[in-house]
Amino acid sequence: MKTIRFDIITIFPGMFASPFNESILKRAQEQGLVHIGVHDLREHTLDKHNRVDDYPFGGGAGMVMGVEPIDRAVQSVKQQSPNAHTILLSPSGRPFDQAKAWELSKKESLILVCGRYEGVDERVRECVVDEDLSVGDYVLSGGEIPAMVLVEAVSRLVPGVIGDETCLDEESFSQGLLEYPQYTRPRDYKGWTVPDVLTSGDHRKIRDWQKDEARKKTRLNRPDLLDDPPEGESE
Numbered sequence: 001m002k003t004i005r006f007d008i009i010t011i012f013p014g015m016f017a018s019p020f021n022e023s024i025l026k027r028a029q030e031q032g033l034v035h036i037g038v039h040d041l042r043e044h045t046l047d048k049h050n051r052v053d054d055y056p057f058g059g060g061a062g063m064v065m066g067v068e069p070i071d072r073a074v075q076s077v078k079q080q081s082p083n084a085h086t087i088l089l090s091p092s093g094r095p096f097d098q099a100k101a102w103e104l105s106k107k108e109s110l111i112l113v114c115g116r117y118e119g120v121d122e123r124v125r126e127c128v129v130d131e132d133l134s135v136g137d138y139v140l141s142g143g144e145i146p147a148m149v150l151v152e153a154v155s156r157l158v159p160g161v162i163g164d165e166t167c168l169d170e171e172s173f174s175q176g177l178l179e180y181p182q183y184t185r186p187r188d189y190k191g192w193t194v195p196d197v198l199t200s201g202d203h204r205k206i207r208d209w210q211k212d213e214a215r216k217k218t219r220l221n222r223p224d225l226l227d228d229p230p231e232g233e234s235e
Contacts, residue, residue, distance in 0.1 A: 001033070001160070002159050003032060003108075003158070004033070004035070004105065004108065004109070004110070004155065004158050005035040005081060005084075005108065005109040005110070006034070006035070006036045006037070006109075006110050006112060006151050007037045007038075007039060007081065007109070007111045007112070008036070008038045008039065008114065008151075009039050009041050009073045009074065009077070009113045010041060010114040010142075010143075011040070011041045011042055011052055011114075011142075012114075012142070013038045013039070013040045015144045015145075016036075016038050019148050020036055020148075020151070024152075024155070024161060024162070025152065025155060027161075028158070028161045031161075033161050034155045034158065034161065037077075039073060039077065041069055041070065041073050043073075044069045044076060045069045045072075046069075052065055052069045052116075053065050053116070053117050056118070064119055064120065065116055065117055065121065065124075066121055067123040067128065070113060070121075070128060071124070071127075071128050073113075074086055074111055074128055074129075077111050078111070081108075081111070083108065083109060084109035084110060085104070085107050085109065085110050085111070085131075086113065086128065086131075087110060087130065087131055087132070088115060088125060088128075088129045088131075088133070088143070089113065089115060089143030089146040089147050090115040090119065090132055090143060091134050091138070092119075092132065092134065093131070093133040093134040094131070094133060095133075095136075096133045096134060096135050096150060096153075100133070101150075101153040101154050101157060102157055104150070104154045105154050105155075105157035105158055111129075112143070112147045112150060113128075113129060113143070114144045114146075114147050115143045116142040116143070133146075133150070134146070135149050135150070177214040177215060177218045177225065178214060178217045178218045178221060178225070179214060180210040180213040180217065181213055183198060197209045
């Protein structure tokens, strides 16, 4: 049985209690498919004030998280998971996408380091972690929410976590497109009707419609995902 372990290093461990004890992630942990450990970075400091940050060399606004406590925390986790793949969550990392989620789902163990303040000492990227990932082109206060995103996205790809695994093949980004529009009962609500093809019973026409609509939605909302240019444009 394939399982995966996540170890999260953070200065705010309490942020993870509720998200990881609901819905799919709760069931996955109960079934032993996903294991999650949350570690307080401050427990790996050496000074009496448990400081994890300091002023940057060369000046500049804000504080920078130090390499020493992060390295000590990572090495502590690796005593139990020596082959863990280590990731720093920060705005400057490479984009996290569905392809990366699939790649990470094949790992046995992941260590997620949550950045804070103005950033982390560059030696963390150079010497401590294996890669640096970002969940989007925007800035958050820290890496905790991105870590939650990564855990959710990767966990649901582990066999057995999602009940009907065929759903994974039709989700947005799985085929390089956004997912086609979905409808359910009632068929007519306030005059807002379901497309006739979906109630026709003709499965071939339904699949063709779904493929066409997925491409239309992708062209409208995420044209960057398409290899072909929008209508009226040329390469």
